[in-house]
Amino acid sequence: MKASCGALLAVMAVAALATTALAKNYTVDGSTGWDTYVNYDKWTAGKTFMVGDNIEFKYEVYHNVLEVTKPDYASCATGSPISIHSGGDTTFELTEAGTRYFICGIPRHCSNGTMHVKITTVAYDAATAAAIEAAAAPGAAPSSAPLPSPPADVYSDARTAPAGAPAASVPKSSAPRYQQTSAAVAGLAFAALLAIAA
Numbered sequence: 798m799k800a801s802c803g804a805l806l807a808v809m810a811v812a813a814l815a816t817t818a819l820a821k822n823y824t825v826d827g828s829t830g831w832d833t834y835v836n837y838d839k840w841t842a843g844k845t846f847m848v849g850d851n852i853e854f855k856y857e858v859y860h861n862v863l864e865v866t867k868p869d870y871a872s873c874a875t876g877s878p879i880s881i882h883s884g885g886d887t888t889f890e891l892t893e894a895g896t897r898y899f900i901c902g903i904p905r906h907c908s909n910g911t912m913h914v915k916i917t918t919v920a921y922d923a924a925t926a927a928a929i930e931a932a933a934a935p936g937a938a939p940s941s942a943p944l945p946s947p948p949a950d951v952y953s954d955a956r957t958a959p960a961g962a963p964a965a966s967v968p969k970s971s972a973p974r975y976q977q978t979s980a981a982v983a984g985l986a987f988a989a990l991l992a993i994a995a
Contacts, residue, residue: 820849820850820851821847821850821851821926822850822851822853823844823846823850823851823852823853824853824854824855825837825840825852825853825854825855825914826840830854830855830856831854831855831856831860831862831901831912832856832857832860832912833901833906833909833911833912834911835911835912836911837911837912837913837914838914840914841914841915841916841917845919845925846891846916846917846918846919847891847918847919847920847921847922847925847926848891848892848893848894848918848919848920848921849890849891849892849921850890850891850918851888851889851890851891852888852889852891852916853886853887853888853889854882854886854887854888854889854899855885855886856885856886856887856901857885858883858884858885859903860883860901860903860906860912861881861882861883861901861902861903862881862882862883862887862899862900862901863875863878863879863880863881863882863899863900863901863902864878864879864880864882864889864897864898864899865877865878865879865898865899865900866879866898867896867898869898869900870898870899870900870913870915873900873907873908873913875900875902875907878902881902891916891918893918894918894919894920895917895918896915896916896917896918897915897916897918898913898914898915899913899914899915899916900912900913901913
């Protein structure tokens with residue numbers, strides 16, 4: 798009996814690992830890369846970027862990637878960037894929920910209306926991650942249902958929320974996906990060991 802309980806829990810641990818989504822890697826405009834005359838707003842439309850995902854910029858060496866503030870993004874200002882990257886291949890890990898702003902610092906590349914992109918990251922949500930993975934699976938039938946939008950402001954205590962504001966029923970984790978997978982598998986492995994020892 799002990800062995801069968803342990804085996805069952807081990808199978809459950811493997812199933813949990815297989816179904817838990819891992820970080821997704823996005824290459825900015827995968828076909829063209831980071832270049833002029835690409836509509837990056839169109840590229841980001843319909844994508845849900847989550848904590849733990851990675852954004853990779855691939856570009857010719859005469860371009861660069863500047864992470865900037867929202868006002869600098871709006872005006873294509875390059876004078877005080879958060880960070881500057883060059884060399885043709887730059888990856889950013891999305892470590893927290895919020896919006897990050899990127900531009901090309903070469904004169905007129907941003908101001909011509911193209912080489913700028915804003916990435917809005919939401920807290921990791923397993924159901925949304927599963928929907929994204931299912932939609933991206935090879936041979937998956939196109940879904941008529943849209944993917945969920947980034948969540949509106951949610952208040953953890955309905956008593957302090959403004960009238961009509963949504964209240965959180967289950968708080969979403971802001972931990973990166975890879976850490977959530979490890980915690981789930983570690984918990985199941987611990988339960989399996991307890992079942993075997995009992």
